[in-house]
Amino acid sequence: MNYTIFRDGQQYGPYTLADLQRYVASGDVLLTDLASSEGMGEPVPVSQIVGTIPVPLQAAAPSAPAIEYPNPPNLHWGLVLLFTILTWGMFMSVWGVVLSFWLKKVAPSSRALYFYIAELGCLALVFALGMASVVAHGATTLIPIVQLASFVLTLIARYSFRSSMEEHYNNVEGIPLTLSGVMTFFFSTIYFQYHVNDIVRRKRVEQLQLVTG
Template structure:
C-alpha cells in the first residue's frame, strides 16, 4: 500500500500566501487594466468605481511598499465619501453638505497623494530609469493617471 492511498480523504495542502511574482519588480504584482476602462467604469458608476479602484490599489501597495497608506485614512475617506454621497441626494442642509464636501476633498487629497508616494516607490524599485508621477495630473486624473502609469511600468519592466 503506497503512502498516497493511506490519506485519500485528506484535504490537499497548498501554499496560500501570495508570492511576490515580480522579485525586485513589485509593480508586476499589479493587474494591467485599461485606463479607459477605469474612466468609463468611474463615469457609469458615478465615481464609485474610482473609490473601489483607489482602495484596492492602496491595499495592494500597502502589502508591497515600505511607505504605506494609513488604513484609518482609507476607511475615513470611504465613510466621508458615503456621507457626502448621501447628503448630495437629500435636502437636509446645504451648509452640512458643503462642510462634508470640503472634508471629503481634503481627506481625499491626502489619501491620493499618499497612494502616489507608495506607487512611485513601487514603480521605481525595479525600473532602470526613475519615473516621476506628476502632482498636477494626480490632482485632476488620480485613478486614470495611476492606472496609466502602472500599465506603463508593467510594460517597461516585463
C-alpha cells in the same frame, strides 16, 4: 601533515595542506616559497608540495532570493476612465482603494490606503445625510462640511499614493518613475493605472530579453 613556510629568513606556520592550498589560491603563500615538514630533509618550493592538487574553491554564499512583488490589478486605464464616467466619479474612489490595497503589499509603509478608505467613508456619509434630508424635507448643514473633508482626504490620498509609488520604484526596484503632480490632481487613479500597467509591460519585456538572450 603540517608544513612550515620560509620566506626572506622568516618562518610561518605550521599549516595543514588544506591551509596551504587556500593560502596559495589567495596569494598569501607563493609557489616559490620554501616549505618543510617533519620527515623532510631540506625545504622544497611550495609548488612541489601543492603540485597538481586542485586548490579547493570556497563555496559561494547563497544569494538572497529575488523578491517577487505582486502585479497591480489588471484593468486597462481606459476602462477605469469609462467606469468613472458612468458612475459619476464614484468608481475612481473605489478603484483608488483597490490600487492602494495593492500598493500596501508592495510598499508596506504606504498610507494611501487609509486615506482612500476615509474618503469613501465620507462619501457614504454624504449619501446617508442626503437621504436623511430628503426624508426630513430639509437640508442638513453637515453635508457641506463632510464634502469638504472628503475633498481634502481625496487630495491627501492621491499625493500619498504618488509619493509611495515614486519612492518604491525609484529606490527599491530601480525602475525610473516620475508622476506629474497636475495629472495626479485631475486624473488620479486613471493616471496611476496607466503607469502601473506600463511598469508591468516593461518588466515583461525585460524578462523576455533575459530569456532570449
